[in-house]
Amino acid sequence: MPDTITPVALGLRERKKLKTKESIQREAMRLFQEQGYDETTIEQIAAAAEISPSTFFNYFPTKEDVVLYDRYDPVMVSLIEGAPPDEPLSQTIKRALEGLGGAMEPDRQMVLARAKLGIQAPTLRARFWEELQKAQSLLGGLIAMRTGRDADDFEVRVLSMMLVTAAFEAAQEWLRRGGEGALFDIVKEALQVSGVFDRLDALGSGRAR
Amino acid sequence: MPDTITPVALGLRERKKLKTKESIQREAMRLFQEQGYDETTIEQIAAAAEISPSTFFNYFPTKEDVVLYDRYDPVMVSLIEGAPPDEPLSQTIKRALEGLGGAMEPDRQMVLARAKLGIQAPTLRARFWEELQKAQSLLGGLIAMRTGRDADDFEVRVLSMMLVTAAFEAAQEWLRRGGEGALFDIVKEALQVSGVFDRLDALGSGRAR
Numbered sequence: 001m002p003d004t005i006t007p008v009a010l011g012l013r014e015r016k017k018l019k020t021k022e023s024i025q026r027e028a029m030r031l032f033q034e035q036g037y038d039e040t041t042i043e044q045i046a047a048a049a050e051i052s053p054s055t056f057f058n059y060f061p062t063k064e065d066v067v068l069y070d071r072y073d074p075v076m077v078s079l080i081e082g083a084p085p086d087e088p089l090s091q092t093i094k095r096a097l098e099g100l101g102g103a104m105e106p107d108r109q110m111v112l113a114r115a116k117l118g119i120q121a122p123t124l125r126a127r128f129w130e131e132l133q134k135a136q137s138l139l140g141g142l143i144a145m146r147t148g149r150d151a152d153d154f155e156v157r158v159l160s161m162m163l164v165t166a167a168f169e170a171a172q173e174w175l176r177r178g179g180e181g182a183l184f185d186i187v188k189e190a191l192q193v194s195g196v197f198d199r200l201d202a203l204g205s206g207r208a209r
Numbered sequence: 210m211p212d213t214i215t216p217v218a219l220g221l222r223e224r225k226k227l228k229t230k231e232s233i234q235r236e237a238m239r240l241f242q243e244q245g246y247d248e249t250t251i252e253q254i255a256a257a258a259e260i261s262p263s264t265f266f267n268y269f270p271t272k273e274d275v276v277l278y279d280r281y282d283p284v285m286v287s288l289i290e291g292a293p294p295d296e297p298l299s300q301t302i303k304r305a306l307e308g309l310g311g312a313m314e315p316d317r318q319m320v321l322a323r324a325k326l327g328i329q330a331p332t333l334r335a336r337f338w339e340e341l342q343k344a345q346s347l348l349g350g351l352i353a354m355r356t357g358r359d360a361d362d363f364e365v366r367v368l369s370m371m372l373v374t375a376a377f378e379a380a381q382e383w384l385r386r387g388g389e390g391a392l393f394d395i396v397k398e399a400l401q402v403s404g405v406f407d408r409l410d411a412l413g414s415g416r417a418r
Contacts, residue, residue: 129338158378158402165374169367193367195404 021059021069024049028066029113037067037121064124067117068131073138075103080142089146089204090197093163094188101184112179115171135164147204159200166190230268230278233258237275238322246276246330273333276326277340282347284312289351298355298413299406302372303397310393321388324380344373356413368409375399 010018027048031040042063046053060066079096104111118124137151140160144151170187177186191197219227236257240249251272255262269275288305313320327333346360349369353360379396386395400406 125338126335129334129341132338154378154382154399155402157381158375158399161374161378162371162403162405165370166367169363169370172366173363190363190367193364193408194371195408196371198407199402199404 017059018071020049020051022071024051024056024059025066025069025071026110028063029110032067032117033113037063037117064127067114067121067124068127072100072104073135076100077138077142081145085146089143089200092146093191093197093200097184097188101182104183108179111183112174115175115183119172119175132164132168135167136160139163143200143203149203155203159196159203162194162196162199163191166194166196226268227280229258229260231280233260233265233268234275234278234280235319237272238319241276241326242322246272246326273336276323276330276333277336281309281313282344285309286347286351290354294355298352298409301355302400302406302409306393306397310391313392317388320392321383324384324392328381328384341373341377344376345369348372352409352412358412364412368405368412371403371405371408372400375403375405 024045028040028045031044031048040063042056043053045063045066046056049056060069076096079099080092083092083095118128136157137160140156141151143149143156143160144153147156149156167187167190170190171183173190174181174183174186233254237249237254240253240257249272251265252262254272254275255265258265269278285305288308289301292301292304327337345366346369349365350360352358352365352369353362356365358365376396376399379399380392382399383390383392383395
């Protein structure tokens with residue numbers, strides 16, 4: 001289990017842009033919680049983040065994207081890519097989840113607020129499907145890389161979709177429990193329940209089907 | 210394996226309404242294929258189905274609903290509900306899939322056209338998530354009934370979501386193969402790959418986790 005999260009290597013300019021993006025998200029989420037999602041304008045978010053409204057649009061095409069943006073995606077990718085290639089995939093994923101859980105802990109309240117809005121606001125729910133499919137292709141690419149399969153392989157797509165929807169069910173369960181406990185423990189539980197770990201390891205060692 | 214599909218018991222009036230609904234869907238799908246989804250108006254669908262536009266709205270709230278309506282949902286429910294309660298759930302589901310496959314075969318072209326539109330048309334894709342969650346609750350209710358669990362139980366929700374998304378991946382695979390082969394064989398393959406059958410049977414016999 002890694003002690004620290006290895007950050008994706010970024011130049012100074014990229015780090016600065018990422019910091020602005022995260023600050024916009026943080027201010028927006030604070031406003032959404034204080035006064036409601038629909039009631040908050042892009043002008044208000046820009047003012048709170050000390051940028052102009054046109055700068056806002058350089059970072060996020062719409063207000064919805066502020067909620068949907070996940071700063072942890074690159075962390076997860078680097079955790080999985082950096083794993084020993086002969087390790088069973090289930091181990092890599094469990095380790096990545098623990099790493100992610102640690103990285104998210106300081107932002108716990110914001111992650112909870114984003115999950116709530118993402119699942120409950122009707123405008124955002126409509127985009128969920130798209131977001132899940134993006135996550136599926138991201139994970140499918142990683143599974144393909146580790147198993148030597150094609151990213152478009154049917155089994156790879158089925159298993160990456162299982163991972164994504166199990167994580168989604170876990171987020172819903174976390175909300176049901178009022179944000180108690182660690183989200184990533186619930187994700188691990190969902191993956192265990194789903195049976196997908198065994199199938200992933202079988203795929204990795206060429207024993208699938 | 211049943212020789213015939215047991216139809217859900219319906220009165221004369223309900224049967225007549227169902228027939229009208231199916232005829233509207235059939236005419237609409239024909240028009241969508243001939244002239245495009247966006248190009249087809251509700252007036253044109255109503256004219257083709259020999260009803261008035263206001264009658265159309267008695268059956269479907271929007272044009273999207275015509276594509277999304279699945280006449281096989283009650284067939285699946287009755288196939289699962291009618292199964293011997295001590296049969297492993299994986300067996301019940303495999304048998305229901307075979308029954309459904311048989312029921313759908315005469316409508317193969319329309320099922321393919323619906324899958325294509327549902328997956329590829331942007332307006333419809335936005336509603337997919339909602340539809341998947343409806344299917345999840347339907348299946349969750351059946352799993353709960355058979356296992357004595359609560360329909361809201363975390364494991365029941367995870368496994369019913371696995372069933373739904375495996376079926377969705379199978380539909381995409383079927384489209385990729387140009388509609389070749391039987392959709393329900395591909396669904397069975399996806400379920401096999403996912404590992405969900407074993408987990409369902411474990412849940413059914415109280416051996417889960």
